[in-house]
Amino acid sequence: MVLVTVVWTGPGTTATAASAADSTTGHCAREHRVATPGAEHQSTACLPDLTSGALTGTAYTDAADWSSLIARGTENPSGVPGVQVDGYFPDTSHFNTTHGWNHDAQFVIRLPDHWNGGLVVTGAPGVRKQYSLDPVISDWALARGFAYAATDKGNSGADFFTDGTLPGDAIAEWNRRTTQLTVAAKAVVAQHYGRAPHRAYMTGMSNGGYLTRWQLENRPGLYDGGVDWEGTLWRADGPNxxxxxxxxxxxxxxxxxxxxxxxxGFAPGTxxxxxxxxxxxxxxxxxTYRAEFDxxxxxxxxxxxxxxxxxxxxxxxxxxxxYDYAGRPAAVHRAVARISLTGNIRKPLITLHGTLDALLPIGTDSDVYARMIAREHRGRLHRYYTVEDGTHIDGLQDRYPQRLRPILPCYRAAFDALTAWVETGTAPAPSHLVRRPATGDVVNTCSLR
Structure with a gap:
């Protein structure tokens, strides 16, 4: 019999529990310890499996938000019991309708029973929500024993740019919400396991990659390193x-x-x-981004x-x-400057970018960011792997299996390389082009060596 205990806490809520056995024993025993600092509302659930395959069709994930991000045939782990915490921080916008809450600044924190002492934090790519990286990052991190936390960034959807008062406010909130969740998730981990995480990693794809870059530049004390998967580049003077x-x-x-x-700047071949x-x-x-800044x-x-x-x-x-960004008023450039990147990373960072990215062209994005890092004399903290035939959305591999390869297996290899770099001092391979193999399972394998 599946045992599920759900506890709702927060202003105006009541606590309920449904279980076929005493929830004070077994893997549900420590659930009662969890109270997310700063959250206006949270719910907790003790689940037999925290991975997306088991959660699909339940309230604990949203396949509509992540199905296009993975290639058909992707092999994901399963069978990770633990506790899931869903909730939201105080906010005034209401784009995120998940759980019927109609409230932004939603988050999810997952706490596997078999914890390795680490924490992985991410933010949603694009204008998606907190479950959007479940089969991409969460499943894999949980199976390795990491606690996992993700945020909707404080606003989402087609009208995200209407959040805030000043130009740039909506994206500035993305960075603030990521920091807020990281601090809160560390406290939740300490409550649940009885000790703080010994390692914390920031990671993400697309806008989540931007968040990773920004956090390692501006909040390095919170993290031990990060993996940036095709992060969005923002610079006040361009390119952007x-x-x-x-x-x-x-x-x-x-x-x-x-x-x-x-x-x-679009790459030939795309x-x-x-x-x-x-x-x-x-x-x-x-x-939408022009409306955000201008x-x-x-x-x-x-x-x-x-x-x-x-x-x-x-x-x-x-x-x-x-639209001529260079000729727009100085106020527009100042708005972009509020959230711009510098390249001054202060913790180890691995960047991946596909050579066939047709949304964030590699030549105007990660190539530039790698040079920015070098100019800041931070190259010793950076590895940059360009993935041959990778594009922005792995799901497109299903349409063009002979012309594209998913980046996900290379991302997983990069994350292993990062943890080895941070935790054992094993230097990753030098930055290079990761060639597409002529044979083998390109959907599930990748070597960075």
């Missing part, structure tokens, strides 16, 4: 998303050609991916996404094809 997305929007509207795309990104990413990404440019256009249909949300704004 506004360096190349206007060209992509112009092409989408028939006002730019393939040569213009290559000149803007052309077969452009139609997909045109339909799913470019228009939406350009207008709402005065075309305030009417982002409103088309608010409460609109999927087609309207993804559609480009014609004005964005003409």
């Amino acid at each position: 998303l506004f360096s190349y997305l206007p060209t992509a929007v112009a092409r989408q509207l028939g006002r730019a050609g393939d040569d213009d795309m290559i000149a803007a 052309e077969f991916l452009w139609l997909y990104h045109q339909d799913a990413y470019w228009g939406f990404t350009q207008k 709402p005065g440019y075309d305030p009417a256009c982002p409103g088309a996404s608010a409460g609109g249909s999927g087609a309207r949300i993804l559609a480009p704004c014609a004005s964005d094809a003409d």
Whole structure:
């Protein structure tokens, strides 16, 4: 019989418990210790398996938020019993409707019974929510014995840019919420296991990779290292998303050609991916981030996404094809500067980026960030692995199995390399191009050596 104990705590809630046995024994015994510092509301559940395969179809994950992020055939571990904590911190925005809470700053913390003494923290990629990396990072980390914590970053969805008062507020909150969760998760781990984690790692993909970079630059005392999977690069003077997305929007509207795309920074060889990104990413990404930092440019256009249909949300704004970030007022550049990166990492960092990324082109993103780190004389703390035929979304490998390879197995190899670097002093392989193997299971294997 499956034993599940659920306890709801927080203002205006009551505690309930449902179990077929005494929850003071076995792996549920320490559940009562958990009280997330600063949380306005939390629930705890003692579960026989914390991994996504077991949780799919329950309230403890959301497959709709992560299904496109993994390739078909990905092998994930299972059978990790433990305690899951869901909740939210005080916030004034309401984009995240998970659990019917209609409240942002939601988080999940998972505490495996067999703990290795470590903690892995991440933030959602894109504008997704707290469960979006469950089969990507959580399952694998839990199976290795790490406690795991993830945040929705404090705002999510197509209208995230409407959060806050000043330009840049919404993204600045992402960094603040990640720090907040890290501090709280360390306390929860100490409550549950009776001692604080001896290691803490920050990691993430896309916007979660940006969070990893920012945390290791600005909050290094909280972490022992990090793995950055295709993090978004923000620089006040560029390059950033506004360096190349206007060209992509112009092409989408028939006002730019393939040569213009290559000149803007899109890697040759990514052309077969452009139609997909045109339909799913470019228009939406350009207008929402432009609205976040430069709402005065075309305030009417982002409103088309608010409460609109999927087609309207993804559609480009014609004005964005003409967007000239370099020529925008100084206030816009100051807004981007609020959340910009410097390259001054102060803990070990491993970066991965696919050579065929058609959303965050490698030449305008991680190549640049690696040079920034070198200029800050922090290269000894950095390894940079470019993954041949990797793209931004591993799920696209299903469409193009002969042309793409998933980055996930290389990410897992990188995380093992990071922990060995931090915990045993074993230096990772030098930065290099990770070639696609001619044979073998590219969905589940990768060697960084």
